Structures are given as structure tokens and as C-alpha cells.
Amino acid sequence: MIYANYAATSPALSTAVIKEISEYAGGAHLNAARNFEGLEAGAIALRARQAVAALFGAADPLKVAFTSGSTLSLNMAVNGLLRPGDHVIASSVEHNAIARPLESLRKNGVIDIDWLSCGADGRVEAGTLRKAIRKNTRALFMSHASNVLGTILPVSECFAIAHEYGVFTVLDAAQTAGALPCTMAGLADVIAFTGHKGLGALAGIGGFVISEDAARAMRPWLAGGTGSASHSLDMPEFLPDKFEPGTGNTIGMLSLAASIEELLRTGIDNIRRRELSLTSCFLAGLRPLKNITVYGVREAEHSVALVSLLIHGYDAGEAARCLFERHGIVTRSGLHCAPLAHKTAGTYPGGTVRFSFGRGTTEEEIDAMLEALSEM
Ligand code: PMP
Numbered sequence: 299m300i301y302a303n304y305a306a307t308s309p310a311l312s313t314a315v316i317k318e319i320s321e322y323a324g325g326a327h328l329n330a331a332r333n334f335e336g337l338e339a340g341a342i343a344l345r346a347r348q349a350v351a352a353l354f355g356a357a358d359p360l361k362v363a364f365t366s367g368s369t370l371s372l373n374m375a376v377n378g379l380l381r382p383g384d385h386v387i388a389s390s391v392e393h394n395a396i397a398r399p400l401e402s403l404r405k406n407g408v409i410d411i412d413w414l415s416c417g418a419d420g421r422v423e424a425g426t427l428r429k430a431i432r433k434n435t436r437a438l439f440m441s442h443a444s445n446v447l448g449t450i451l452p453v454s455e456c457f458a459i460a461h462e463y464g465v466f467t468v469l470d471a472a473q474t475a476g477a478l479p480c481t482m483a484g485l486a487d488v489i490a491f492t493g494h495k496g497l498g499a500l501a502g503i504g505g506f507v508i509s510e511d512a513a514r515a516m517r518p519w520l521a522g523g524t525g526s527a528s529h530s531l532d533m534p535e536f537l538p539d540k541f542e543p544g545t546g547n548t549i550g551m552l553s554l555a556a557s558i559e560e561l562l563r564t565g566i567d568n569i570r571r572r573e574l575s576l577t578s579c580f581l582a583g584l585r586p587l588k589n590i591t592v593y594g595v596r597e598a599e600h601s602v603a604l605v606s607l608l609i610h611g612y613d614a615g616e617a618a619r620c621l622f623e624r625h626g627i628v629t630r631s632g633l634h635c636a637p638l639a640h641k642t643a644g645t646y647p648g649g650t651v652r653f654s655f656g657r658g659t660t661e662e663e664i665d666a667m668l669e670a671l672s673e674m
Contacts (some may be wrong), residue, residue, distance in 0.1 A: 300428055300433035300627045300663045304656030305473060305604045305634075311553065315498065318556040319549055334625025339548045343439070346551035347538070351393045351465050353566075353647040354471075354489050354507045355481030361513065363541035364551060367504035367657075369395040371490035375468050375506065376439075376629070377398055378516035378584060379488075384436035385410045385429065387465075389451060389641040391420050392445040396470055403620050407571065409436075413414035418451030419595045424456050431459075437466040442474040442482075446639035447594035448601035448651065457485045466512055473602050476558075477573060477656075479566050487512035493550060496656065498557040505529070506541075513537055520544075569657070573603035576655045576664055580605055583668035590671060593643045593650055606643070609674055615647045621651070626672035 301309045311319075323343075347359035350617030356362065365371045376399040380386065386394055390413040403409045412430045414420040427438070438460040443450045457467040469486035481491055487509040493499030508516065518533040522543030527534040534540055561569065577598040584592055589610040595601050609617045618631035632649040633640050640646035653667060 300625075300655045300666055301658065302667060303630050304307075304600075304653060304659070305495065305654035306630050308496070308498050310658065311500070312498055312557065313508050314560050315553050315556045319500070319553050322549055322552050323491075331672050335349055336373070339546070342385050342548050342552050342555065343546060346555040346558075349555045349562070350491070350505065350507065351483075352562060353475065353480065353558050354368055354483050354491075356483035356507045360537045361483075362505060362507050362545055363538040364503065364505040366539075366547070367492040368470060368490045369492075371488075371492075371504060371506040372396050372437060372439075372468070372470060373399045374519045375437075375488045375490065375516065376403065377519040378435055379466055379468075380409050381436070382408050383434060384408075385412070385432050385434045386437050386439065387430050387435060387460075388410045389413070389422055389438040389441065389505055390415045390548050390642045391447065391451070391636065392448070393445055393472065393639075394438065394635045394637070395472070396468075397440070397636075397638055401456075407410065412540050413638065414440075415622060416444075416449075416451075416644050419450070419593070420444045420450055420642065421487060421595065421600075422456070424452050427456050427459050431463050431465060432507040437468055437487075439468045439470070441470040441472070442478070443482065443602040444594070444639050445473050445604070445638070446606055446636045446645075446650070447643055448588070448604040448606070449595050450474075450602065453482070454485055457482075461485075466515070473604075476566070476569070476572055483507055483509070488516075493554045493557075497554060498561065498657070500550045501534070503547050503554050507668050508537070508541075511538070516541075518543070531538055531631055540666065548591050571654060573659075574598050576661065577601060577603045577605065579661065579664050580653065580655070580668065583664070584671070587672055593645060603656065603659075604652055606645070606650035606652045608645070608650055609671065611673070613644065614651050616650045620674060621670060625666070625673075626668055627670055636639035 492504035494501035614631040
């Protein structure tokens with residue numbers, strides 16, 4: 299089997315991560331800060347916070363809050379930051395993890411949304427953002443890279459513009475954490491990430507890194523016990539407790555700590571270089587193939603390691619089925635939970651077949667995928 303669905307999830311944990319979580323799972327499961335024995339869980343949480351802070355260039359590990367993943371982090375940012383009458387801007391390639399919580403507030407008459415229009419290849423003109431900002435614009439939501447087109451969005455430029463107007467900036471780093479340098483802590487007020495994709499951790503762990511200003515402004519959208527300030531019926535104001543009610547996912551945090559430490563030892567630049575080379579080979583191999591339309595920027599240096607395409611004569615689902623049944627290649631077809639991105643690309647409602655690469659992908663596999671496509 300050739301796995302080419304890394305943009306959805308990483309198929310395997312590294313040996314180092316498996317070793318650490320197996321040892322942990324074989325021992326006692328103790329609760330952080332709830333009792334003395336829980337010190338071990340607290341130490342794991344701190345180690346994971348330090349790893350995440352290092353990855354995103356944040357100075358203070360306590361500004362890292364853990365959740366179940368990008369989806370919960372983005373819901374917390376949307377519902378915690380926005381107030382009735384606010385206007386928000388989001389790019390027109392956003393995943394449903396941002397689009398649905400925003401739309402739900404819009405439908406209830408709470409906020410107004412402007413979808414910042416990206417070109418069919420997902421590129422966005424930073425200058426158009428300036429025109430969209432209003433007096434009541436509260437926040438700008440942007441994916442670091444589109445999970446459909448691969449396009450890396452000009453987030454640094456856009457966030458710098460947003461900050462000129464005092465607009466909060468929220469980055470969805472689901473597709474880039476662990477794959478691209480993401481030291482965005484100064485520029486993004488909230489960086490939402492998930493563990494099970496490029497970060498190579500277990501599913502069900504993720505979180506966000508938050509700036510001082512956003513931490514003050516953002517209300518806790520979830521409430522519950524924190525093992526701290528228990529006399530009060532309000533959530534504590536201090537971090538990370540303000541955003542971490544309930545018992546944490548310690549084994550998930552351990553997987554995240556071990557995996558990020560390993561990624562940082564390898565070097566994110568080296569990971570990027572390798573994925574860039576695989577994506578370039580794939581795109582170069584597609585160029586001479588007639589009857590294949592590639593969507594997105596078609597230049598590996600402006601993209602993460604994924605390519606969306608359609609094979610003439612097949613719908614997206616048929617093509618993916620054929621790739622799997624005849625060639626053992628696992629891709630992902632359809633709308634990829636991002637209908638807005640497909641509308642932007644002109645591939646709605648049929649969708650595309652998405653090939654995405656990661657740490658286990660080899661050059662031989664790239665050749666085999668090209669061979670299969672050429673046969674089809
Ligand atoms: N945002 C983007 C761009 C994604 O690709 C995904 C996962 N497909 C998510 C958010 C949601 O991540 P999770 O399901 O881990 O919460």
C-alpha cells in the first residue's frame with residue numbers, strides 16, 4: 299500500500315513516540331495537579347508546553363493551552379473572542395473547522411463575515427485585506443496553508459496589516475505545524491494546531507498558543523474544574539487554566555512532546571526541504587500527463603506537500619477508488635471538509651483527488667503514483 303493521505307492524518311507514530319507512550323500506558327494514570335502523585339502528569343504537560351512553545355517561537359510555555367485538536371481550538375477562539383456586532387474576515391479557502399463556527403454565529407445574527415477572496419489557485423492579495431477592514435472588525439482568521447490546494451497563504455503580511463488596525467489574528471496551522479517553519483507567535487494572536495498530522499502525535503491532542511492581549515480578551519468557552527482556585531465558580535483568569543477545564547489528555551501530551559522534540563532535532567527546515575523535493579518531483583511528473591488537471595499554485599515552493607487534481611473521464615470518487623483498488627494508493631477525494639476552498643478553485647461540488655505526502659513518503663512511491671496516473 300502507498301499512503302498519500304498525510305494531510306488528513308499521519309499513518310504511524312515514530313519509534314521514539316511509541317516507546318514513550320507504551321511505557322506511560324504500562325504505568326499509573328495520575329491526574330495533573332489534583333494530588334501529589336499527579337506531579338508526573340503535570341511534568342508531562344509542562345514538557346509538552348515547552349515543546350509546542352519552541353515549535354511556534356513562543357517565549358512562555360504557559361501561553362500554550364491543550365485541547366483535542368484544531369477544531370476545538372478554533373471553536374474556542376471564535377466563540378471566546380467574538381461579541382455581538384463584531385465583523386470578522388476569513389479567507390475563502392478556510393476549512394469547516396473555521397467556516398462552520400463562524401457561520402453559526404452569523405446565522406444567529408451575532409457577527410458579520412467577509413470572506414477574503416483568494417484566486418482559483420488559493421493565492422490571496424494582501425492589499426485587498428486593507429479594503430475589507432471596518433471599524434468593528436474584531437478578528438482575521440486564516441489558514442497557514444489550504445488543505446485542498448496546498449497554497450501557503452501570505453499570513454505574515456496579512457497579520458501585520460490586521461495588527462495595524464488592532465484586529466486579532468487567528469492562524470489555523472493544522473496543515474503546516476511540523477511541515478513548515480511556523481515561528482508565528484509574535485504575529486498571530488492565536489495559533490491553533492492539531493497533533494495527528496505533521497506533528498506525528500496521537501489523534502485527540504492539539505491546542506493553541508495565545509498572545510497576552512488575546513488571552514485577556516478571550517472568554518473561556520468551556521468551563522469546569524481546573525484543580526486551581528476551586529473556591530470560585532468562575533474560571534480562573536490565569537493561563538493555561540483559563541482554557542483547560544477538565545482532565546487533560548496526558549498520553550496525548552506525551553506523544554506530542556516526544557514527537558515535537560524529535561521534529562526539532564531533525565530540523566523543520568530539513569523536513570520542509572525533503573517534502574518540497576517530493577512535491578516538485580510529483581508536479582514535474584504530472585506536467586507531461588495529458589488529461590490531468592492540477593489545481594492550486596502548481597509550484598512546490600508556494601505549497602505544502604499536497605496536490606489536488608482531476609483525471610478527465612473519472613469523477614473524484616471513482617479516481618480515488620481506482621487508485622486504491624488497482625494500484626494500492628490511498629488518497630482522499632471529495633470536498634476535504636472545505637467546500638469554500640473548492641468553490642474558490644472551481645471544483646465544487648464534485649471535489650478533487652488529493653495526494654499528500656509526509657515523512658514516510660519515498661521517491662519510489664512518487665514514481666509509482668505517477669505511473670498509476672499515467673496508466674489511468
Ligand atoms: N483545519 C485544517 C486546514 C485542516 O486540514 C483540518 C483537518 N482536516 C482541521 C482544521 C481540523 O483538524 P482536527 O480534525 O484535527 O481538529
